[in-house]
Amino acid sequence: xxxxxxxxxxxxxxxxxxxxxxxxxxxxxxxxxxxxxxxxxxxxxxxxxxxxxxxxxxxxxxxxxxxxxxxxxxxxxxxxxxxxxxxxxxxxxxxxxxxxxxxxxxxxxxxxxxxxxxxxxxxxxxxxxxxxxxxxxxxxxxxxxxxxxxxxxxxxxxxxxxxxxxxxxxxxxxxxxxxxxxxxxxxxxxxxxxxxxxxxxxxxxxxxxxxxxxxxxxxxxxxxxxxxxxxxxxxxxxxxxxxxxxxxxxxxxxxxxxxxxxxxxxxxxxxxxxxxxxxxxxxxxxxxxxxxxxxxxxxxxxxxx
Numbered sequence: 001x002x003x004x005x006x007x008x009x010x011x012x013x014x015x016x017x018x019x020x021x022x023x024x025x026x027x028x029x030x031x032x033x034x035x036x037x038x039x040x041x042x043x044x045x046x047x048x049x050x051x052x053x054x055x056x057x058x059x060x061x062x063x064x065x066x067x068x069x070x071x072x073x074x075x076x077x078x079x080x081x082x083x084x085x086x087x088x089x090x091x092x093x094x095x096x097x098x099x100x101x102x103x104x105x106x107x108x109x110x111x112x113x114x115x116x117x118x119x120x121x122x123x124x125x126x127x128x129x130x131x132x133x134x135x136x137x138x139x140x141x142x143x144x145x146x147x148x149x150x151x152x153x154x155x156x157x158x159x160x161x162x163x164x165x166x167x168x169x170x171x172x173x174x175x176x177x178x179x180x181x182x183x184x185x186x187x188x189x190x191x192x193x194x195x196x197x198x199x200x201x202x203x204x205x206x207x208x209x210x211x212x213x214x215x216x217x218x219x220x221x222x223x224x225x226x227x228x229x230x231x232x233x234x235x236x237x238x239x240x241x242x243x244x245x246x247x248x249x250x251x252x253x254x255x256x257x258x259x260x261x262x263x264x265x266x267x268x269x270x271x272x273x274x275x276x277x278x279x280x281x282x283x284x285x286x287x288x289x290x291x292x293x294x295x296x297x298x299x300x301x302x303x304x305x
Contacts (some may be wrong), residue, residue, distance in 0.1 A: 002096035003108045003141075009148045010246045010272045014206055016095040016141035021085055021103050024134035028088045030119045037124060042089065045069075049081075050089055050117040051125050056154070056170050057136060058110050058147040066155050081111060088116035095141045110144060112137040146202040149244060150185050153200065153275060157187070160279040161305045164189045176227045181218040186231075186239070191302055197232045197239040199223075203254055205246055212254060213261070220262040241267040244275065248286070252295050255288035268300065279303040 002019075003012060036042045045068055052067065053059060059067075061078045069077035084090040091114040094100075094107035103109060113136075118129045139147075150170050157165060166188040174181045185200040199219075203212055219241065222228050228238045241264060245251050251269040258264055268285040277284045280303040286295040 001098075002094055002100065002104060004106055005108050007108055008272060009145055009152060010204065012095065012141055012145035012148075014140075014142050016097060017099045018093040018138065018141075018144075019096055019100045019103055020091055020093045020137075022088075022091060024091065024115065024137075025088075026115060028115045028119065030116075033087070033089070033116045033119045034123055036087065037120060042084075042087070042120065046080075046084055046089065047120060047124050049084070050113060050120050051127060053090065053111060053113040053117065054121055054127055054129065054132065056147065056151050057139075058112055058144055059151045060108065060110055060148065063148070063151050063155060064111060067158075084117075085111075085114075088114045089120055090114050090117055091137065093137075095144065110148070142204065142206065145204065146184060149202045149272075150200070153185070153244060156275055156279055157303075161189070161303050163305070164191065164303075166190050166195055172231075174222065174231060176218065176221045176225075179218050179221060181215075181222060183219075184244070188232075189302060194236065195232075195234055196302060197228075197235045198242055199239045200242040200244060203243055203245045203250065205250060208250060208253060209257065213257065216258065216262055216264075220264055223266070224263045238266060242285075243267060243269045245269060245271055247271055248295065251286055252288075255286075255295060256293070259288055259290050268298070269295070280305070 049064060049068055061081055065074050065077045085092055090111050092103060092109050092111045094103045094109055118132050121127045121129050154168055168187040170185050171182050172186045183199045184202045187198050188195045223238045223241060232239060243254055245254055248271060251271060255269060258267060268287060270285050274284050280300055282299040283297040285298055285300045287298045289296050
């Protein structure tokens with residue numbers, strides 16, 4: 001039993017195992033990788049793909065195609081990805097109930113960085129890869145799904161207002177006193193010449209209520225005190241908090257919990273279905289109206305191109 005192509009990212013089951021195309025090995029010819037790059041066997045686009053996976057950890061072939069390969073047919077682009085897997089620049093895996101012998105052709109295939117990709121970036125990018133290890137890629141199916149949802153949100157962001165994006169970072173390591181908070185993502189948009197900051201959290205059904213409740217106390221410590229200024233010193237106000245959840249029902253339940261148990265008020269919610277729209281469209285995001293205990297569709301003008 002394994003996850004097939006076409007399954008929604010919020011539908012990925014829990015407790016599934018990764019089956020990689022090949023075992024990770026440090027015995028990758030670093031000099032061979034450099035030679036292939038100098039001879040243009042490894043292209044500029046290949047370096048960009050490796051850099052993206054270093055930053056975002058996981059992406060499907062379709063997501064990478066949307067980012068880097070729209071000028072070519074997906075089938076041709078996927079062949080190139082698999083060539084990078086053969087070079088050990090990338091690896092790929094599928095998710096299954098039990099670890100299997102190989103990656104099935106009709107499975108949902110997820111790409112990640114391999115040792116050759118690290119060596120490539122250490123010579124041909126400004127990324128600091130000294131602390132990168134292959135264990136970064138070894139995660140539960142729950143975490144894989146959250147990474148892929150963040151990647152999907154980033155693609156929607158670029159499709160909506162790419163010129164506004166100042167930066168976007170998956171899983172930033174934030175600290176409030178002795179507490180550690182790792183949001184799903186942080187980002188900054190340039191709005192009328194000023195930076196606006198945002199944090200994002202992916203919430204799946206299995207997170208609610210207990211795991212989400214524990215996360216709330218950390219977000220409150222950051223967003224309702226001056227703790228946020230440590231990271232966003234030039235911001236005029238605390239970052240707005242975006243929640244990406246599975247359904248409108250969970251959006252309402254999460255909003256109720258935020259409003260009733262914390263002092264966080266600057267937050268918006270979206271869902272897998274709503275996120276398919278241009279992000280500036282009315283209804284792409286929801287606002288909680290406590291007086292009526294309901295969610296209201298809003299227009300997020302900050303995302304206007």
